[in-house]
Amino acid sequence: MPRLVTWNVNSLRQRLPRLLALLERHAPDVVCLQETKVVDEEFPATVLADAGYRSVSFGQRPFNGVAILAREEPTEVLRGFPRDPAPDSARVLSARVADLRVVSVYAVNGKRVGDPAYELKLAWLDALADWIGSAFDPDEPLIVAGDFNVAPDDRDVHDPELWRGQNLASEPERERIRRLLAAGLVDLGRRAAGDTTGPFTWWDYRMGAFHRGWGLRIDLALATRPIADRLVSVEVDRNERKPTSGEGKPSDHAPVVVTWS
DNA sequence: ATGTCACTTTACAAGTGA
DSSP: OOEEEEEEOSOHHHHHHHHHHHHHHHOOSEEEEEOOOOOGGGOOHHHHHHTTOEEEEEOOSSSOOEEEEESSOOEEEEESOTTOSSTTSOOEEEEEETTEEEEEEEOOOOSSTTSHHHHHHHHHHHHHHHHHHHHSOTTSOEEEEEEOSOOOSGGGBSOHHHHTTSTTTOHHHHHHHHHHHTTTOEEHHHHHHOSSOOOOOEEOSGGGHHHHTOEEOOEEEEEOHHHHTTEEEEEEOGGGGSTTSSSSOOOSBOOEEEEEO
16 A cells, blocks of 8 residues: 655754664655655655655755655656745745655744744745645645644644744634645545544653653644545654654654555 | 744854744
C-alpha cells in the first residue's frame, strides 16, 4: 500500500541518522521534510540515494528549507509558489511522483498574535490557499503535507483554554486552514482520528512538554478525494519524539505516517 | 507557560527563531 511520511526534522544535518532509521522502519514511498536548514548543494542526496530514495531539495540556511524524497524520481519540480508574500524563504516544494502530486509545506510560524510575523502568516496562508485552489485539480491525486503551524480546532490542542486565541490556535489561522480545505482537500489526520483529541505531532522542547502531554497537532496531511477515499491509516510516530529512541536528539516534531490503498 | 535546541557570528558568549 502506498505510504507517505511528513516530518519537520528541525535540521536534516542533526536528524540524518534518525531519518535513515525512519526510512527503514516505515518504508514510505514519499517523504515530505521541513526545516531541513540545509542548502541544496549540501543536501545529503548521495546518502539518501544509497538508502533507495531520490530527493529534491529547496533549501536555505540557517532556517526553513523543505524537501521531497521518493522511491521514484520526482518530476515537475517547483520551488516556491506564485505570489508568495515571503518570497525569500524556502517553505514550499512541489513535485509529481508517478501519478501523485506532492507539496511539502513549512508555514510561517507567526511568533505571536499581533506581531508583524503573524500578519505575514495570515497573508502567506491566504496565498498558499489561492495557489492550491487554482493550480491543482481536486479530482486528481494530491497530498499537501507539512508543518502548517496551525492547530485546526480545539481537538488539536492539549489545553484549549490555555491556547484560546494564541498563535498556532487563533481563529484567523484556523479560518485559513478551512480555506485550504475548501480547495477540495481532506484533513487526513482528522478523518482518521474522528472526534477525538489529537493525535499531537509537536511538543515544545522546553518544560518537559512531551512528557507532560502538552502537544499540538500542527503537522497535517491534506489530500484530494482520490487519496482521501482510499485512506487506510494516519499514525503519528511518537516514539521518534523520545530522546531515548534513535541516534542523537529528537526533533520537536514527530513524523506523521499516512497509508492508503 | 517557557525548564530546549539549532544555528549564526569576525566566535570561546549572545542573539535569533522556533
